[in-house]
Amino acid sequence: MNKVLLLYPSFLNMEEKIKKTLYTDLPLSIITLSAQLVNQGYEVEVIDQCLEDFEYRSLEKKLNGCFLVGISAITSYQIINGLKFAGMIKQYNKSIKIVWGGWHASLMPEQTIHHENVDIVIKGPGEEQIVDVADCIKNRRSLNYVPNIYFKTPDGEIKKTQEKIYDTFQLKNNITDGYKTVDVERYVHAQWGNQRVLGYESSRGCCCQCKFCSIGSLYHGKWYGLPAEDVCHDISYLKRCHKIDAVHFFDNNFFVNKNRALEIAKLFKENKLGIRWDGTIIVQQFLLYKPKEIEFLIESGLYRIIAGIESGDQDVLKKINKHHKNEQVIECVRRCKEYGLLPSFSFMVGFPWDPEEDTKRTLELASKLRSIHPETEILMFIFSPYLGTPLYETAVAYGMSFPDTLEGWAKFTYEKANTPWLSKKLCKKINRYLTFFGTINQSEKEKEFFNKFHQLL
Template identity: 30%
Template sequence: MSKKVALVFPRLKRESNVWAPLPLMAIAGPVREAGYEVELVDGRVIHPHLPEIIEAARGALYVGLSVMTGMQIRDAVAISKEIKRTLPDVPVVWGGYHASMLPEQTLAEDYIDIVIRGQGQVAAVELARRLEAGEELDGIPGICFKRGAERVIGEYPKLVDIDQFPPTPYDLIDIEKYMVPDLGRRTMKFFSSQGCPFGCGFCAETSMYGRGWVGFSAGRVVDEIADLVENHGVDALDFADTNFFVSKKRVRAICEGIIERGLDVKWAADVRTKQFIEFPDDLRRLIHRAGCRRLLLGAESGSQQALQQIGKQTSVEDTLHVARLCDRLGIIARFTTMFGFPGEPEKDIELTLRMIEGIKAVNEDFEVHGFFFAPYPGAPMYDEAIRLGFTPPDRLEGWADFDLTELHTPWVNPAYKERVDMVIDFYMPFASPGPELREKMEAGGPKALAYNLMHRLASWRVGHRNFDYPIEYRIKKQRAKRR
């Protein structure tokens, strides 16, 4: 009987900068430690990718795909169909956020045999063992499968300590393909924890891990960082954790370990505004000394009412306070905002614009990005969205066009979305340019002249709140369509 498991990361879209397939690498380590051969194929870095995936699947106990809601579904469906067409006896297994939240709908497709829900390390190993032994799949936490016409939905798994699993198997990938110019010339994504104990209304993480959180020990994190820096030339890390800063004790120990080992590495991570405010001053300074140069924070809205609605447990003043703290420390802050919550009044654009102006007044290099609320399966606000008229796709493939940049909710007027796109994503960045745009403005030549003219025009429009006859915005949209 085969001792091989094939793991596949489907394409999101054709990208020049691709991050390492960390979700599958987290699965691959325990599966390989259990005695199985693992072939990991990342469809984003292979063109064409289907022939290599089929070759990896040949003779495998199963093929596991990690799939997020949205555009990744389209490629995952194509891969799954091709596997079933060419290798009908090889089980196709879906894991990740989407299948975890909608296992029955996922299993309704004839090209998917099994679903792994939630944290998958333990289930992936037990699945390989059962399939190798020809045993039934009943009773494995997290495993859902078909028995004839029946869909068997297994018990949702509890979070287990991830420190028990082997080191991240970077040898399974060509690491050079995942070096991205970002904080450094050779920046890598890095995974050190799973879950988040908070419950933001728009986030499916709440259901994925049940508001639990588990992390690698500080010593293990520092050891893996040292390996990447000393043996692979990594000079910067972007922590992929949903919330890296849950444990102050762990954060302190990681930072002290980086400094004690003399690791010359910059890093970035996500943090909640309240968390960073509540850290003692010495811990914030230690975080900077250990190489933290960028933080991603969910500001979400300039409306206190909206923040309360989504369970954010923070305030607009907290956002501005964090901006000032980051500025004093020399840490670049990136903020996200979100529009289109149920019942959101149009005046929230103005409130959020004022908040952005407050952030930019602290430091023009701070970035603010805008998104639209999308009712993801498993998010606390998902059922409310359905009650208010959102109609979720009735088939798996219908979720392929689902993301945070398009409208999916009937209560948002398209004209409102266009105004948000125009004000927040077009005029505001020109009015308060960050370092990249300022560099273009200072480069000289016709393009620099155009950028400077747009800066002056956008500054006037934002300052006077006059967005009538936005000819320059219309030109930008037409050029984008032609591309």
């Protein structure tokens, strides 16, 4: 037996008649794992439930020769769908080991490992661990020496192994090997004025310690980036083999290393890739780039920057450890308009301290940004606290209760109001703006209504 099956569960509640989700790109969390496994001689099959569902009958064929199943999920309906899949695995063959990873399992490993359909949990990035786990299970060796995992012994005892903090990106084998394990053409899509866009991850982590964000705690305040030469090599491969005209960097903070960002741009130009690209940035970082540097980035293909603004309320920004000022955000948008860049900004509303006021100020700022640069992309979300963040304890202090089961967390999603300090009136107002700013899909009649509504503010 030499086969590993990797599942990326659907984000949708299968009981609801919803056909679209905000997540439509490559399952990079799975692809990076498959890249490591195939280079160690394992047969890997990837199932992306976001693209296709499966029945038990078809699953039997996929499990032929399989000894390990990996499931990656964030806090969402991915959990329920992953558990259903794991239950089907156990029904077919209880000896097949099921390992969970991804954001939710990493933030809540102890609760996750206690579920009957979970045998092993990998905490944090799992590219190195997944190979070690596969080797141990296949060769019947102990898992005691694989770092950063939780596992169940044959007699049901739960064990936690030694924690290890990595200083570099864990990718031992090139991520493009993972792209070869999926039908890439199914993920190529048109967006942001491009016709053939694909996602790619060149770095992970963030040096900032925002109190609402779990990235800092999961990566211990570290940032890891692939060398510029490797990034250029990979994007060249995607251009050559899949004819892409744009790449979307799914990095947590692409521009944190200015020299690397400029070197990537230089290599894109020297190799005449002709690729449009975007990346995440902190407002203060963008303002530190000199005009010639911005022009150089644009010449290499940069057309869009992505930033988490979070709030228009300065008191809230201070409490969540975001250090920019509203004036800097406004200046950032002005420069984007000047240079022809598309700014994409995300916001959160409904923090516990004064949700009415922070929502008001945030909506005012978002509206002002749109008035300066009408093409500004605004994504508005309701604040949802997570374990592993300082604001979790704050939320508890303000009366919030959290699920005590793995299934319970499935309904804890960022587009729904799970917070008790939000009034029904405020929730209704927020949901109107979630639709207006495009976070929730809207019909043509809704667009017409909210355009009129917006003009009255």
